[in-house]
Amino acid sequence: MRDRFTTNRRTRVARALTATAAVAALAVAPLAAPAPATAAVSRADLALRWAPVHYQDVDATGAHALGGQSDYLTAVDFDGNLNGRDNWDRAGASGTSLAAHAYYSVVETSTHWYITYLFFHPRDWTDHPFFETEHENDGEGVLFAIERDGSPYGVLRGAVTVAHSDFYSYTPAGSTWTSGRESVDGTLQFQTSPHDSFAHPVTAQEAQGHGLKAYPQYAINGDGLVYYPSTVAETPSSGDDRDVRYQLVDIFAAGGLWAQRANANLFAGLGTFAGDTSGDCGSGTWSCSANSANAPWGWDDGNDVPARGELASDPAKVSAEYFTVPAGLARGYSYNPYAGAAAALAEAARTAAPTVD
Structure with a gap:
């Protein structure tokens, strides 16, 4: 049963990634701390300043829980390679x-910055024997829309989270944004980090399936982890560690996830992580499905107007659909590396059956 709770800080064990060429392909230099308010702000600075304090529920029960480790955040190449089909095992x-x-990825217009965050787990798992499926790899996340108001980091106006095949929208208290075509689902809370001087938005993921919403629409139930954005990557000391720092990696970095989008070992299609049904995936449960997790350019809420992948590739469109923005927002991008593959993304949205995360 997940009924332990402790606030004792634990000594963390740093565990370096295996030094292989595959790992080096995704590696980037650690992000610097956010710049002082008087200095110019880089995209990395923006990503670190607005990265969420992230609550992760942990379930240590069940044959596929790995004692709770199946709910830990980690890197796509946590096992030293870029093969998506061996991650479950x-x-x-x-x-x-x-x-x-x-x-993370940052795209820009003249009026807003849009920052997308992806949280990765090697397993989407369950301990229920009926009616639920498992699959290799799991990628869910959140989009933050930041108004460029003349201050160094701007002001966060709205958020859209990914929970499986549904999107949920939120606004902070006092935001000028209100419901648009979709109703706002709740208030985005903020929490001060002990590792910097900023109040960060707060997100949370459920155990097992890892749907992501604004805290406390998901919350820790017994054991759990609290992750804080930082310049270093820490390994939880246990499944009940309430102070774990996570390191951000730029999706657009040289050799990064976007550069790897045509790597058939990592992606089964545009925006779809490769994953098979080997090992014990699905054993004792309803089934195990293949190729069922998505990167940001594959996220989709099939019931809503934005097309597959547009949460990341056209976030201004998503924001205009999900919210009413009194001051308006620019639709043309001054920086958007996703746009170089816009035709392929649009074609994939028209022809490919969406995968379910």
Whole structure:
């Protein structure tokens, strides 16, 4: 049963990623701390300043929980390679890393910055024997829309989270944004980090399936982890560690996830992580599905107007659909590396059956 709760700080064990060429392909230099308010702000600065304090519920029960480690955040190449089809089997194996990472991308218009965050787990799992499926790899996340108001970091106006095949929208208290075509689902809370001087938005993921919403619409139930954005990657000391720092990795970095989008070992299609049904995935449960997790350019809420992938690739469109923005927002991008593949993304949205995360 998940009924333990402790506030004692634990000594963390740093676990370095295996030094292989595959790992180096995704590696980037650690992000610097956010710049002082008087200095120019880089995209990395923006990503670190607005990265969420992230609550992760942990379930240590069940054959596929790995004692809770199946709910730990980690890097896509946690096992030292860029093969998406061995992640289920290598989760928790000797020589792999559970150091906490999250991925981000920043795109810009003249009026807003849009920052997308991806949180990765090697397993989407369940301990229920009926009516629920498992799959290899799991990628869910959140979009933050930041108004460029003349201050160094802007002001956060709205958020859209990814929980499986549904999107949920939120606004902070006092935001000028209100419901648009979709109703706002709640208030985005903020929490001060002990590792910097900023109040960060707060998000949370459920155990097992890892749907992501604004805290406390998901919350820790017994054991759990609280992740804080930082310049280093820490490994939780246990499944009930309330102070774990995670390191951000730029999706657009040289050799990064976006550069790897045509790597058939990592992606089964545009925006779809490769994943098979080997090992014990699905054993004792309803089934195990293949190729069922998505990167940000594959996220989709099939019931809503924005097309597959547009949460990341056209966030101004998503924001205009989900929210009423009194001051308006620019639709043309001054920086958007996703746009170079806009035709392929649009074609994939028209022709490919969406996968379910």
